[in-house]
Amino acid sequence: MLNVGKQRARTCGGVSRRELLRVGALAPLGLTLADLLRLPSAQGADRSAAGKSPARSVIFLWLWGGPSHLDTFDMKPKAPVEYRGPFAPVPTNVPGIEICELLPGxxxxxxxxxxxxxxxxxSNDHGVAGTIGLTGSDTGxxxxxxxxxxxxxxxxHGSIVSRVEGFEPGTPKFITMGGRLHQGKRAISGEGGGTVGSLHDPFRLDYDVEQGVKIPDITLVDGQTPDGLSSRRALLESLDRLAARFDRSATAGRLDQFYAQAFSLLTSTQARKMFDLDAESDALRRRYGRFRFGQCCLLARRLVEAGARFVQVNWSSHVEPVEDTGDGGWDMHDRNFQQMQDRHxxxxxxxxxxxxDDLSERGLLGETIVVAVGEFGRTPKINDKAGRDHWQQCYSGLVAGGGIRGGQVIGSSDxxxxFPASRAxxxxxxxxxxxxxxxxxxxxxxxxxxxxQGEVIEELT
Amino acid sequence: MSGSPKRRHRRDGPRRIGRFGASVAGIFVAAALAVAAAQEPKTGELVRLTRDGHFKQRPAWSPDGKQLVFARHRGATIFLFVVAADGSSERRLTNRTDPEYDAVFDPEGGAIALAVDKTSPNQGDIDIHTGKSDGSDLKPLVVSEGKLSHEEWPAWSPDGKQLAFTSTRDGNQELYVCRRDGSERKRLTSDPAHDAHPCWSPDGKSVVFATGRWGNLELASVEVESLKITRLTESRGLDDYPAFSPDGKKLAFVSNRDGNLEIYVADADGANPRNATRHEAIDNFPAWTPDGRLTFVSNRDEGFDVYVKSKVD
Structure with a gap:
C-alpha cells in the first residue's frame, strides 16, 4: 500500500503549483521557493571514481538517540556491577568476539x-553529535x-553521494526513511545537502504500521491522489508556463528537476512498484519484523535493488523513547535495561x-555497505534511574557488506x-x-x- | 425475592414455549453446546486475544477472569486497555494523556494499581497510583520524594493488603513493599545490581524477582520479614518476569537460555524449568488466567499480540 500525505493548500486565486506539489526537502528546512533559488548552485557530477569500487549502495541505519555500547557491542562483564549492567555477553560465530545476549541473531x-x-x-548534545554523525562535522x-x-x-553523507554522482530526475540517489530528526521539539541540522545545495537533499519516505509506505514530505491538495495528479499534468505544465520568469534561469531548471523527480516518483508505475511492500512475501516481511524499522529496512533493500545509492533509515525521528512521548529513540536516561530487553x-x-541475510541471498551484500550507528554511546556508569546518560567519548558501530571485511573488531575501549584504548x-x-x-x-x-574529512579506516577495507 | 421478574420468567418460561417450542429450543441448546464445546480450548491450544500487532506489555487478568488489562504502544503513546476474556469490548482504562503501564487488579477485583509516567521536563518520574478497577478515582500511592525516581511494577500480595514494587528512590533500582494505603514502606533489597519485576509467593511471605547480582538476570526470592535472599535459577541466559500460577505450584518466567525469549514454567521453587512456548518468535510477559491458563505476549503472527495457552504441563 502506498500512502501519500494530504494537506489543505488552497488560495482564493486557485491552486498554485507550489501548493499542488510541495517537495519535502524544502519544508523541513523552512525554505520557500525563492530561498531555494538562491541556494548555491550544484556542479556537474564527477564520476571519475565511479566503477572502481565494489560498493554500489549504502544502507545507513541511523540509531537516533544513542544506543548503549555496553549493552550491545562492547560489553564489560568484568567491570563493577554499577557499570556492566544486568546483561551477559555471548560468543559469536567468530572466535574471540562476544556481543550482548540480547542480539542472538x-x-x-x-x-x-x-x-x-x-x-x-x-559533543554529548544530540543536536551537535547528530550533525557530526550525519555530516562528519559540527559546523552549523x-x-x-x-x-x-x-x-x-x-x-x-548521502548528499555527498548525490552530489558526486550527479542529480538525475526520477532516480533519487539519496533517500531517507523517517521524518526530520529532532531532540525535544528542536529539529537538528545536517540531514541534507548543506553546502552542496538542497538539490541533494534526501527524498523522504516512511512506513507506518497502519498506513503502509508514506511519502510524508510531498503533500497534495486536499482530495488529490497520485493518480489524479497524473491526470492534471496539463495543469501543472500550464502552471509551469506561468512561472516562466523562473524557468529562464539555470537555477530554476534544477528546481524543475526536483519537481520532476517528485512527480515521477508519485506517478510512475515503476517507482510505485518499488515502494510497494505488498509485493514481498509475507514470510519475508515477517523476517524483517512487522514494525516500522523492520519494514523500513525491507524497503531500503528494495530501493538499493532498484538502484538507489544511499538509503538512510532513521530508527526514530525523536531521540526520546515512547515513555517520554518520543517515537522510540535510544535516549534511555531511565529504564534503559527494560527498554533494551523488551524492545530495542x-x-x-x-x-x-x-x-x-536478504542482501546476501540476493547477491547484493557484496556491493551494499550496511552501517548501523547512533550519534554517541551512553554513560558506562549506570545512573540513579536505572538508565545511562549521553557518552560521546567512546561508543560502537557496525559495518557490513560492500567490501568491508567482516568478522573483526576495529579499535578497543578501556x-x-x-575511552578508546586503541585505534580511536x-x-x-x-x-x-x-x-x-x-x-x-x-x-x-x-x-x-x-x-x-577524516581518514579511511584501512583495516575495514 | 420469590416474586422477582427474573425468577418468575425462569419458572414460567417452558410453559409459554410449549412442546414444539421446547423441542426447537432443545435443538438450539444442543447446537449451542456443540458450538461451545468446539470453542472450548483443547489441551495446549493457543488463543490469540488481540490482533492489532502493536507492542504490548504486562497483560494481567482480573480475579474473576472476565477482564484483561495490558499496555499498548502505539505511535508516541503507551496507554492501558481493558478487554473482555475473549478479546472483545476493548476500552481504555483511563483518559490520561501521559504514558501509563504495568496495571494489575487487586485480588478482590475492586481496585487496580498502575505506573503513571511523566514526560519532559520530568522524564523519569514514575509514580504508582491506585483506584477503582474501572480506572476511575485514581490517586497517588507511591510517589517520588525529593528527586525524580521510578516507582513501578506494582504487585499485590495474595491477601491484597500489601503491594510490592520497584523504586530508584535510593539511587539504584531496588524492591520495596508497602501497605495498600502506601504506609509502612519497607526496602527489601540492597544490592548495587539491578533488581526488578517483583511477584509475591502464594503464601505471601516472600517476593520473587529478577536480579543482576550474579552476572546476568536470574530469579531470586526475598523473604519479606527476614530479607533473606534465595537464588531460584541459574541459567546461561537471562531469566525475568516471574509469575506464579493461581494454585501456586508453578512459576512462569521468560528466559533466553535456548537462544531467544521463551516462556518457561518451573516448579514453584524454580526447579525443573520447561519451555512452554517453543517458538522462534519472541514470547514475553507471562501471566496466568485465574483458572490456570498461561498468558503471554508474542510476535509469532503479525506484530505483538496477547495469547492464551489452554493448558501447561
Missing part, C-alpha cells in the same frame, strides 16, 4: 560485519539550547539480521568502556571509509567542491 552472523569499538565525537549544528555553531552545515535490542537484531576513530573516518568503498575519494570530493 547478530551473534550468529559476526563473520558478516565488523564492529568498531572506539568511535568518539566532540544546533544544540539543545538553540545555539547554532559557526560555519555552514556540511552535506550529509530484539528489534535491531531481527531487522538487521533479516537485512543482511576496561569500563569509557571518528564518524568522519567511518564515512570517509564508506565513501572510499564507493569510489568517492579525495579527487571526486574536491572536484565536487567538498572538503574531504
Amino acid at each position: 547478530l551473534a550468529r552472523r559476526a563473520d558478516k560485519y565488523a564492529i568498531i569499538r572506539s568511535l568518539n565525537c566532540a 549544528a544546533i544544540s539543545l539550547s538553540g545555539q547554532v555553531l559557526p560555519g555552514q552545515v556540511k552535506p550529509a 535490542c530484539w528489534m535491531l537484531d531481527q531487522s538487521l539480521c533479516a537485512l543482511l 576496561r569500563r568502556a569509557e 576513530v571518528t564518524p568522519a573516518d567511518l564515512f570517509r571509509t564508506v565513501h572510499d568503498r564507493m569510489g568517492i575519494g579525495t579527487t571526486s570530493l574536491t572536484a565536487s567542491g567538498i572538503a574531504p
Whole structure:
C-alpha cells in the first residue's frame, strides 16, 4: 500500500503549483521557493571514481538517540556491577568476539560485519553529535539550547553521494526513511545537502504500521491522489508556463528537476512498484519484523535493488523513547535495561539480521555497505534511574557488506568502556571509509567542491 | 425475592414455549453446546486475544477472569486497555494523556494499581497510583520524594493488603513493599545490581524477582520479614518476569537460555524449568488466567499480540 500525505493548500486565486506539489526537502528546512533559488548552485557530477569500487549502495541505519555500547557491542562483564549492567555477553560465530545476549541473531552472523569499538565525537548534545554523525562535522549544528555553531552545515553523507554522482530526475540517489530528526521539539541540522545545495537533499519516505509506505514530505491538495495528479499534468505544465520568469534561469531548471523527480516518483508505475511492500512475501516481511524499522529496512533493500545509492533509515525521528512521548529513540536516561530487553535490542537484531541475510541471498551484500550507528554511546556508569546518560567519548558501530571485511573488531575501549584504548576513530573516518568503498575519494570530493574529512579506516577495507 | 421478574420468567418460561417450542429450543441448546464445546480450548491450544500487532506489555487478568488489562504502544503513546476474556469490548482504562503501564487488579477485583509516567521536563518520574478497577478515582500511592525516581511494577500480595514494587528512590533500582494505603514502606533489597519485576509467593511471605547480582538476570526470592535472599535459577541466559500460577505450584518466567525469549514454567521453587512456548518468535510477559491458563505476549503472527495457552504441563 502506498500512502501519500494530504494537506489543505488552497488560495482564493486557485491552486498554485507550489501548493499542488510541495517537495519535502524544502519544508523541513523552512525554505520557500525563492530561498531555494538562491541556494548555491550544484556542479556537474564527477564520476571519475565511479566503477572502481565494489560498493554500489549504502544502507545507513541511523540509531537516533544513542544506543548503549555496553549493552550491545562492547560489553564489560568484568567491570563493577554499577557499570556492566544486568546483561551477559555471548560468543559469536567468530572466535574471540562476544556481543550482548540480547542480539542472538547478530551473534550468529559476526563473520558478516565488523564492529568498531572506539568511535568518539566532540559533543554529548544530540543536536551537535547528530550533525557530526550525519555530516562528519559540527559546523552549523544546533544544540539543545538553540545555539547554532559557526560555519555552514556540511552535506550529509548521502548528499555527498548525490552530489558526486550527479542529480538525475526520477532516480533519487539519496533517500531517507523517517521524518526530520529532532531532540525535544528542536529539529537538528545536517540531514541534507548543506553546502552542496538542497538539490541533494534526501527524498523522504516512511512506513507506518497502519498506513503502509508514506511519502510524508510531498503533500497534495486536499482530495488529490497520485493518480489524479497524473491526470492534471496539463495543469501543472500550464502552471509551469506561468512561472516562466523562473524557468529562464539555470537555477530554476534544477528546481524543475526536483519537481520532476517528485512527480515521477508519485506517478510512475515503476517507482510505485518499488515502494510497494505488498509485493514481498509475507514470510519475508515477517523476517524483517512487522514494525516500522523492520519494514523500513525491507524497503531500503528494495530501493538499493532498484538502484538507489544511499538509503538512510532513521530508527526514530525523536531521540526520546515512547515513555517520554518520543517515537522510540535510544535516549534511555531511565529504564534503559527494560527498554533494551523488551524492545530495542530484539528489534535491531531481527531487522538487521533479516537485512543482511536478504542482501546476501540476493547477491547484493557484496556491493551494499550496511552501517548501523547512533550519534554517541551512553554513560558506562549506570545512573540513579536505572538508565545511562549521553557518552560521546567512546561508543560502537557496525559495518557490513560492500567490501568491508567482516568478522573483526576495529579499535578497543578501556576496561569500563569509557575511552578508546586503541585505534580511536571518528564518524568522519567511518564515512570517509564508506565513501572510499564507493569510489568517492579525495579527487571526486574536491572536484565536487567538498572538503574531504577524516581518514579511511584501512583495516575495514 | 420469590416474586422477582427474573425468577418468575425462569419458572414460567417452558410453559409459554410449549412442546414444539421446547423441542426447537432443545435443538438450539444442543447446537449451542456443540458450538461451545468446539470453542472450548483443547489441551495446549493457543488463543490469540488481540490482533492489532502493536507492542504490548504486562497483560494481567482480573480475579474473576472476565477482564484483561495490558499496555499498548502505539505511535508516541503507551496507554492501558481493558478487554473482555475473549478479546472483545476493548476500552481504555483511563483518559490520561501521559504514558501509563504495568496495571494489575487487586485480588478482590475492586481496585487496580498502575505506573503513571511523566514526560519532559520530568522524564523519569514514575509514580504508582491506585483506584477503582474501572480506572476511575485514581490517586497517588507511591510517589517520588525529593528527586525524580521510578516507582513501578506494582504487585499485590495474595491477601491484597500489601503491594510490592520497584523504586530508584535510593539511587539504584531496588524492591520495596508497602501497605495498600502506601504506609509502612519497607526496602527489601540492597544490592548495587539491578533488581526488578517483583511477584509475591502464594503464601505471601516472600517476593520473587529478577536480579543482576550474579552476572546476568536470574530469579531470586526475598523473604519479606527476614530479607533473606534465595537464588531460584541459574541459567546461561537471562531469566525475568516471574509469575506464579493461581494454585501456586508453578512459576512462569521468560528466559533466553535456548537462544531467544521463551516462556518457561518451573516448579514453584524454580526447579525443573520447561519451555512452554517453543517458538522462534519472541514470547514475553507471562501471566496466568485465574483458572490456570498461561498468558503471554508474542510476535509469532503479525506484530505483538496477547495469547492464551489452554493448558501447561
